Amino acid sequence: MYYYQPFVRNTVQSGSHFRSKPNTLRVSGEGKLAAQPDLANIKLGVITEDQELQKAQGQNTAAISNIKKSLNAIGITDKQVQTSDFTIIPQYDFVDGKQIFRGYRVEHILGITVAELDNAGLVVDTGVENGANTVREITFETENQQDLYQQALNAAVMDAYKKAKTIAAALNVQLISTPVSVTEGTLGMEQPVSIQSSAFVKSAVSTPIQPGTIEIESRITAEFIYYS
Known part of the structure; x- marks a missing residue:
């Protein structure tokens, strides 16, 4: 998902020259990693x-x-x-x-x-x-959850930059590659198994527990400057 301001040419006069005012482009970025729980x-x-x-x-x-x-x-x-x-x-x-x-x-x-x-x-x-x-x-x-989250965060930043670059190319404008602001979302982790029960009874069959994989997710919102 991304948001951007409609392209409007804003110029100011400087002597005999004109230059454009900067415009803001806001995009979201996502990064996901799958990991084996330990x-x-x-x-x-x-x-x-x-x-x-x-x-x-x-x-x-x-x-x-x-x-x-x-x-x-x-x-x-x-x-x-x-x-x-x-x-x-x-x-x-x-x-x-x-x-x-x-x-x-x-x-x-x-x-x-x-x-x-x-x-x-x-x-x-x-x-x-x-x-x-x-x-x-x-x-x-997983014990190295924080390290994996940092990797997911890096992927989210790159995802946001790629979106901004694509939009800038479509609008035929000049994008400043370094964002002026980055807002980090909350840490996300999808659990492969979650059992909730008010009662549990004895059984002759051993309880099967399948750990599956954990999905660690990062989200950011970044703002870039572009010039027409």
Whole structure:
């Protein structure tokens, strides 16, 4: 997508000579790179409910502890596991327009970083087999994401320049190749896999996790000067 100002010849007199005023050409540029992920981020945990908060918390704590021990047993260290979310929510039922207290809901979600992508499915299965009853999300990323983004950003700048050059040639005007301004867009990264679920049940079949590829995208807007 690009935008440009309609060509208007603007001249000013300097002695016996005329020269054109500069005009502005605004274009957008995009750069995309596909990369193989090398890290998996898994969010799973335990949801417990009870009329007594202490009991709901106790059941939740025991289950989380069991999950952590089981993950340690398959090679996931404590540094790879951290609490992603912890909430205590009062639960109510509505009967005949009245709010009736039902109990407490305790949610404890763990964020697990897995460097060996082949083990992502094993981590999910191990967590579920040892007490996890919710899997919130599975996403992938790459350790050199910033380096790849810089490459995508460079490609976006070149894309913007090529567009500006093409437009200038079509208008038969002189383009100043160095932009007078460049505005960077936000970092974009399309995830190959994202699983969201409120509940996850045990299965006799191992969970297949396919990482696919990550698409890293950069967008810029650049303004160039051109003369007629």
